[in-house]
Amino acid sequence: MTSSVTGQLTTPWTVRERAPDTPRRAVHADLEREYVEYVTVHLPALHRVARLLCRDRHRADDIVQTTITKLYIHWKRAKAASNLDAYVRTMLVRAFLSEQRLSWAKVRLFGSAQEIPGTPSVHSPDVETRDLVHTALSRVAPKQRAVLVLRFLCDLPVTEVAQILGCSPGNVTSLTTHGLKRLRALLGDRAVAALEGGGRDER
Structure with a gap:
């Protein structure tokens, strides 16, 4: 959150603590600094994954904003996780x-996915694989x-995706199989082989 007056980052910790410096205020300042440092480093990767998932820059930005806002609210708990990433x-x-x-609610409202504002258009045959x-x-x-994004483009194992x-890992394997089948129907074996070649084997 940014103050409209100062343009500086405002957090729940800084809003609550306006008294002179105390040990508690120092703890809140440390939490804020750690959060900002983490998000600054990882924001590009979050945007990259979100855009692969959404295929729409504005939707991806919204999802990233939702994620870092929730992370901000729950930072104390999140930073204690065994694997924060x-x-x-x-x-x-x-x-x-x-x-x-x-979005599926919008599909029902508009009648088809192609009619939803911001839906990605059909790809050009001239772009790279x-x-x-x-x-x-x-x-x-x-x-x-x-x-598919988590397994082959983020290079994560089945267990972590699950x-x-x-x-369950079995459900991930099933989703992978059906997802690749759908891609083959859209693109053919060569393009799907390029995706699989950049990812993990079955683990």
Whole structure:
């Protein structure tokens, strides 16, 4: 959050603590500094994953903003996690899936996905294979897309993807299979092989 008067970052800790310096105020300042340092370092990676998931820059920015806001609110608990990066990835993917459920409501309202403002357009046949794959991901079911992005583009093992999505490793494997099948139907074997070649084997 940014103050409209000063333009400086305002946090719940700085809002509550306006008294002269105390040990408690110092703790809050440390929490704020740690949060800002973490987000500053990891924000580019969060944006990259969000854009692969959403295929829309504005939606991706919204999802990242939702994620870092929730992280900000729960920072004390989050920083105690055994794997903070995995914790934040989980928040990001779940924010995407939650937003996607709202998008399906828009599909019912507008009548088709192509009529929704901001829906990615069909890809050009002249773009490189990687861009074809990334664009085609927007036409894969949301949970399958999340699995493919996490497994092959973020290079995460099945077990970690299962933890992020809150499902079993077997479910992740099934989602991977169906997601790749959908991509093959859209792109053919060559493009899908390029995606699989950049990711992990079955683990």
